[in-house]
Amino acid sequence: MTLRPSAFSAHGHWFRGNLHTHSTFSDGKCTPAEVVHFYRQQGYAFVAFTDHLIVADAAGLSSQDFLVIPGVEIHHNDLRGSTYHVVGIGGALPAGERMPAAGDLTADAAVLRALGALVFAAHPYWSGQTSAELLDVPAMMGIEIYNGTADVGYHKGFSLQTWDELLTAGRRVWGLAVDDAHWLPWRMDAGLGWVMVRAQELTEPAILQALARGDFYSSTGPVIEDVWVEEGQVCVGCSPAVAVYAVGDRWHCSAAKAANAQGITHVCLPLWPEQSYVRVEVVDRLGRTAWSNPVFLT
Ligand SMILES: [Zn+2]
Ligand SMILES: [Zn+2]
Known part of the structure; x- marks a missing residue:
């Protein structure tokens, strides 16, 4: 779903x-x-x-x-x-x-x-x-x-x-x-x-x-185009990013770092089964950030 x-x-x-x-x-x-x-x-x-x-x-x-x-x-x-x-x-x-x-x-x-x-x-x-x-x-x-x-x-x-x-x-x-x-x-x-x-x-x-x-x-620069949760992952579409983070309660967080100069424009990050919420942070090469609102999972 x-x-x-x-x-x-x-x-x-x-x-x-x-x-x-x-x-x-x-x-x-x-x-x-x-x-x-x-x-x-x-x-x-x-x-x-x-x-x-x-x-x-x-x-x-x-x-x-x-x-x-x-x-x-x-x-x-x-x-x-x-x-x-x-x-x-x-x-x-x-x-x-x-x-x-x-x-x-x-x-x-x-x-x-x-x-x-x-x-x-x-x-x-x-x-x-x-x-x-x-x-x-x-x-x-x-x-x-x-x-x-x-x-x-x-x-x-x-x-x-x-x-x-x-x-x-x-x-x-x-x-x-x-x-x-x-x-x-x-x-x-x-x-x-x-x-x-x-x-x-x-x-x-x-x-x-x-x-x-x-x-x-919310943003100080980057654009978040899409966020969705599917099959134990949170997926993000965004303007080119050097890092995308999935942040949840306590230690329930994960990160993707860009492997090349093009940056990340689409990525899926893993969630934990017991995680209560996830929110997304997108960071561009100037260190500016966009924050999604939380998606509540429980
Ligand atoms: Zn004021
Ligand atoms: Zn004030």
């Missing part, structure tokens, strides 16, 4: 987007119009504005071929208590209004979810958040596994161990690559990490529903 996640089997198109961006509504140095101009020029189809504690009023910048999604980043920094940044996008977030933090991640995530937003944890590694702190946040659909500004600015951009710990514990969350762009003159932090969403059309409901279903992959 072949198991192909809907990201790679659903009818629709691929839409590239950035889900975490700041603007002059908070500490970003570009206006919303400048932000939209940048992402349009880079070939993106959508962007979510996620300013600190305020919902940027930027919906008027949407057009037929470019979607602006409202959002917010709620944060609370208390080194002796709870430190977190949480992002909500879409739904009925109040445009132009401030959204103060409650001081509790679970409570803030619930407020965002109650407004119909999709909720994910921002840069857990940079925040110093453990998987244990994220395990019991029911409203959370995903975590940032790559955050561009935390990578180039602080060398703490990747939160893959946190993701695997959550998945191994049975918490089904998706992994998101984002920019968290601030547009500072001394740090280029835009165009670094994105999601490729498989959706029927470029509308906010279609993009948000696809994200909620996990119908996307």
Whole structure:
């Protein structure tokens, strides 16, 4: 039997987007119009504005071929208590209004979810958040596994161990690559990490529903064309790669390395019978990575 996640089997198109961006509504140095101009020029189809504690009023910048999604980043920094940044996008977030933090991640995530937003944890590694702190946040659909500004600015951009710990514990969350762009003159932090969403059309409901279903992959460069599970293997079609990894719970992982300069564009890797999930990582010759969402096997 072949198991192909809907990201790679659903009818629709691929839409590239950035889900975490700041603007002059908070500490970003570009206006919303400048932000939209940048992402349009880079070939993106959508962007979510996620300013600190305020919902940027930027919906008027949407057009037929470019979607602006409202959002917010709620944060609370208390080194002796709870430190977190949480992002909500879409739904009925109040445009132009401030959204103060409650001081509790679970409570803030619930407020965002109650407004119909999709909720994910921002840069857990940079925040110093453990998987244990994220395990019991029911409203959370995903975590940032790559955050561009935390990578180039602080060398703490990747939160893959946190993701695997959550998945191994049975918490089904998706992994998101984002920019968290601030547009500072001394740090280029835009165009670094994105999601490729498989959706029927470029509308906010279609993009948000696809994200909620996990119908996307994340990338800092490579393309994942196909992923499927068949006869005890996970198979991958991708842009030329120097390495392809199948990552699961605990030690259930395997790797394929390119044997020649053409790289790998198709490979199947073995699975273990007791493995609970598998996700795929594709690495290109520049060290850039694409991450599929997990396929649950049990
Ligand atoms: Zn943040
Ligand atoms: Zn941010």
